[in-house]
Amino acid sequence: MEIEYYIKEFKMKIYICFLILAGLAFGCKKSEFVLDYSGIKPVMIIPNGNWPSKSPYEPQPSDSLFGVQQLKLYARFSYATPLDKPAKVTFKEDPTILDGYNAKWGTNYKALPAGAYRSATLELDIPAGVRQAFIPVQVFPTQFNGTDDYLIAYTISSAEDQIIGANAKTIVFTIKGQ
16 A cells, blocks of 8 residues: 555656646747847947946945056957957046045045156057957056055046947046055
């Protein structure tokens, strides 16, 4: 009697598994369609952009650097493939972010002194067939006070014939003195 009960229970489990398998195999079929991305344009972004914070609950951007001698200003197309033509992206230093950053996070960062950094240009040429490039910004740690904390921010101001992503166009670099 006990063996018959287990056989009946085993058959029931197999039956239930078969029904689940049939439901999964045939229940998810849908008409297949091809997405048309032909009208979508690429967007120019700073891939590691960190200002403004994307969420009110996000922690303070902490790209704090100490002793770094080069910052990299990246620009990238948020697109599946690179463009078939070159693009020019122009960055601008954005000193207005300093006050907003200090107010939001209750910090006391100072503007990085003009003699403490240098960039040959703030115009970036991204060649055809390439999705991302960067501009080097040289930092001279000996030119600023080692006990203060500094901030420098850059924003994409223009991207030749391209849309600029509003939520990923600014990066804040915080530089710790000590």
